[in-house]
Amino acid sequence: ETGVTQTPRHLVMGMTNKKSLKCEQHLGHNAMYWYKQSAKKPLELMFVYSLEERVENNSVPSRFSPECPNSSHLFLHLHTLQPEDSALYLCASSLRRTGLAVNRWDTQYFGPGTRLTVL
Amino acid sequence: AQKITQTQPGMFVQEKEAVTLDCTYDTSDPSYGLFWYKQPSSGEMIFLIYQGSYDQQNATEGRYSLNFQKARKSANLVISASQLGDSAMYFCAMRDMNSGGGADGLTFGKGTHLIIQP
Numbered sequence: 001e002t003g004v005t006q007t008p009r010h011l012v013m014g015m016t017n018k019k020s021l022k023c024e025q026h027l028g029h030n031a032m033y034w035y036k037q038s039a040k041k042p043l044e045l046m047f048v049y050s051l052e053e054r055v056e057n058n059s060v061p062s063r064f065s066p067e068c069p070n071s072s073h074l075f076l077h078l079h080t081l082q083p084e085d086s087a088l089y090l091c092a093s094s095l096r097r098t099g100l101a102v103n104r105w106d107t108q109y110f111g112p113g114t115r116l117t118v119l
Numbered sequence: 120a121q122k123i124t125q126t127q128p129g130m131f132v133q134e135k136e137a138v139t140l141d142c143t144y145d146t147s148d149p150s151y152g153l154f155w156y157k158q159p160s161s162g163e164m165i166f167l168i169y170q171g172s173y174d175q176q177n178a179t180e181g182r183y184s185l186n187f188q189k190a191r192k193s194a195n196l197v198i199s200a201s202q203l204g205d206s207a208m209y210f211c212a213m214r215d216m217n218s219g220g221g222a223d224g225l226t227f228g229k230g231t232h233l234i235i236q237p
Binding site: 033040041042043045048056088090092101102103104106107108109110111112113115 | 150156169215227
């Protein structure tokens with residue numbers, strides 16, 4: 001497979017369930033990202049991992065727990081979610097070059113997303 | 120303050136016509152990048168085109184071009200000869216060294232829903 005893949009594509013869960021979203025990138029990138037896209041709101045950055053180290057946590061509730069075991073895989077563990085957490089969750093990857101001016105190599109490539117519904 | 124503004128929530132365009140999607144941005148950083156993405160109903164965000172703040176020429180990628188007016192802080196996407204398959208949401212995004220989500224995050228606009236009519 002090429003690009004960025006995400007599984008599952010659709011997920012319905014109850015508020016007491018525990019589930020995980022998986023993301024895998026085949027682009028040789030060293031940074032991975034989780035974004036949340038809610039209806040009628042801009043995409044919101046949730047987490048950034050660079051070289052398996054979390055470098056950004058954008059005030060996300062602790063019921064979302066990310067994990068990055070290596071530079072190709074990213075997980076988002078979900079537990080005791082609320083109905084307002086229903087959204088499209090998008091994973092992205094890029095090259096991360098610290099201390100350099102922004103250029104086209106910073107382009108983030110996205111997966112197809114997981115559409116999450118919390119009942 | 121909103122960093123990326125897309126003022127057109129929706130647009131209807133006849134097939135084969137050219138389309139301009141507006142995007143204005145706000146940053147005080149001299150180094151920044153502007154990105155346009157297309158999101159069909161399937162959900163995937165597809166990268167279209169990039170424009171860097173130091174680029175001397177407007178970016179072009181096939182039927183996509185970027186009308187970059189740095190002094191006005193605008194980066195409008197132009198799609199030439201529109202096709203039915205161009206119907207989708209289009210998002211303008213920016214990365215600067217002080218992005219709202221940290222130095223690595225992209226800040227997105229609210230998007231424009233483009234519908235191409237036969």
